[in-house]
Amino acid sequence: MMLGSDVSGLSATSAAAAAQGLSIVVPLYNEAAGLAALHERLIGLARTLHGRYRLGCEVVYVDDGSADATLSIARGLKAEALDVQVVSLSRNFGKEAALMAGLDHVRRGAVLFMDGDGQHSPDLVEKLVAHWIDDGYDVVYTAKANRDNESFLRRQAVHGFYALINWGARQKIPEDAGDFRLLSPRAAAALKQLPERNRFFKGLASWIGFRQIRVDYEPAPRAHGVTTFSPGRLIGLSIEGLTSFSVAPLRFASLAGVVLATVAFLFGLSILWETWTTGKSVPGYPSLVVGLMTIGGVQLIMIGIVGEYIGKILSELKARPIYFVAEHSEKRAESETATS
Ligand code: UDP
Ligand code: MG
Numbered sequence: 001m002m003l004g005s006d007v008s009g010l011s012a013t014s015a016a017a018a019a020q021g022l023s024i025v026v027p028l029y030n031e032a033a034g035l036a037a038l039h040e041r042l043i044g045l046a047r048t049l050h051g052r053y054r055l056g057c058e059v060v061y062v063d064d065g066s067a068d069a070t071l072s073i074a075r076g077l078k079a080e081a082l083d084v085q086v087v088s089l090s091r092n093f094g095k096e097a098a099l100m101a102g103l104d105h106v107r108r109g110a111v112l113f114m115d116g117d118g119q120h121s122p123d124l125v126e127k128l129v130a131h132w133i134d135d136g137y138d139v140v141y142t143a144k145a146n147r148d149n150e151s152f153l154r155r156q157a158v159h160g161f162y163a164l165i166n167w168g169a170r171q172k173i174p175e176d177a178g179d180f181r182l183l184s185p186r187a188a189a190a191l192k193q194l195p196e197r198n199r200f201f202k203g204l205a206s207w208i209g210f211r212q213i214r215v216d217y218e219p220a221p222r223a224h225g226v227t228t229f230s231p232g233r234l235i236g237l238s239i240e241g242l243t244s245f246s247v248a249p250l251r252f253a254s255l256a257g258v259v260l261a262t263v264a265f266l267f268g269l270s271i272l273w274e275t276w277t278t279g280k281s282v283p284g285y286p287s288l289v290v291g292l293m294t295i296g297g298v299q300l301i302m303i304g305i306v307g308e309y310i311g312k313i314l315s316e317l318k319a320r321p322i323y324f325v326a327e328h329s330e331k332r333a334e335s336e337t338a339t340s
Contacts, residue, residue: 010053017133018053020109020185024082024125025060025102027095028116032069034223035061039077041122046082048126053133058083061116062102065092071327079331083107090324096199097323099179103192105328109185113201118223120180124215128182131213138210141181143174145216161238165203167248173206174214181205197316200241243308250309253302260298264291 010018024042028035039059046057059082063071074086087105089098099113110132114120124142131140162175179201183191190208206212229237242249271284 013136014053014133017110017136017184018055021056021058021107022049022110022112022129023058023060023102023106023108024112024114025062025099025106026114026116027062027064027098027102028066028070028074029064029092029095029098029228030066030068030070030225031116032066032073033225034118035070035073035116036077037223038116038118038122043081045122045125049129050081052126053129055129055133056108057081058085058106058108060085060087060102060105062098062105063088064095064098065089075329079333081333083330083332085330086328087325088327090326093323095179096201099201100199101323101325103188106188109188110183111188111191112182113179115180117225119219119221120178121217121220124180124217125182127215131215132182132184135213136211137213138184138187139181139205139208139212140215141174141177141205141212142215142217143177145218157238161242164248164252165242165246167246168251169246169248171207171209173203173245177202177206177214178219180217184210186210196244197320197322199322200245203241203245239308243305243312247309249305253305256298257302260295264295267291 026038031038042057042059049055049057061074061077061084063074063086071086071088074088077084077086085105085107087101089101093101102113103111112125112128114122114125120142128140128142131137158176162173166172183205187205187208187210190210191204194204194208267287274280
């Protein structure tokens with residue numbers, strides 16, 4: 001990087017960008033064991049960023065209804081070099097809702113989303129920030145550099161998921177992009193304007209457009225504990241993402257219907273033809289049963305798909321809040337570093 005700690009090295013545009021500050025949103029669900037260590041690293045990060053860009057930082061911890069000591073530890077964290085907000089949700093609403101709650105509370109311009117389990121390294125943040133401030137990008141997203149440690153089946157499933165969700169979409173969602181990403185002030189403002197209740201964060205962050213750039217990284221192993229996303233929950237999340245973001249499954253349903261109807265029509269023609277040419281009626285009990293079961297099965301699947309969308313419509317219609325805040329506290333950093 002060409003910039004040293006000398007702030008006069010900043011160009012006018014970079015200085016203007018940095019003046020809006022950075023909010024770091026961290027969703028927390030039972031992360032008591034690693035929280036204090038993470039906070040120390042964020043304090044170090046805030047110092048570095050202030051030294052380099054005069055960038056004022058805050059962190060917004062969103063306690064997503066943790067059952068352990070996460071909230072009490074978060075309350076006790078010191079606002080050193082960066083402001084600290086703690087937003088505690090009334091129960092566990094899930095990560096997407098927690099991210100939304102964080103986004104609703106940020107006080108600075110740019111927003112960085114980061115997991116609270118140490119997998120998203122604070123060290124990489126400097127690079128993300130450089131893409132925003134120095135290069136003028138609006139959405140800096142990260143993607144896992146390799147998936148070698150994941151099973152073949154899982155990789156194929158991920159591949160299929162993105163193929164389906166991006167089918168016919170104008171703005172493609174980049175494959176294997178994670179939730180670790182930085183949004184410039186205008187991108188963050190755009191994301192806030194999206195009103196839907198069923199949120200698929202990766203999709204929305206890509207959909208808003210602006211100048212986007214990808215950064216490959218190697219996620220660190222979880223600092224402690226185990227992932228809360230079991231295969232079952234991931235499948236649920238995928239269905240959620242697909243149906244709240246794309247109508248590809250509905251198109252797929254229509255297409256399957258057309259294909260089946262065409263096959264049935266041709267089959268009918270061939271039966272007619274055979275009857276006419278041989279004069280015998282065609283024995284057809286097995287094919288009849290197979291045909292019936294195929295059509296019945298496909299119809300049930302399609303009704304299920306339509307049902308998913310009706311469920312989405314229902315929940316958008318009810319217009320319930322995405323989360324409830326049980327408690328909110330905030331501390332301002334006293335030092336010079338967070339006050340630009
Ligand atoms: N998380 C959350 N609410 C939940 C589940 C997870 O806020 O209901 C948070 C969790 O504390 C972590 C992040 O979301 O900061 C990612 O969770 P996890 O590490 O379990 O997922 P993975 O890294 O395996 O995708
Ligand atoms: Mg994790």
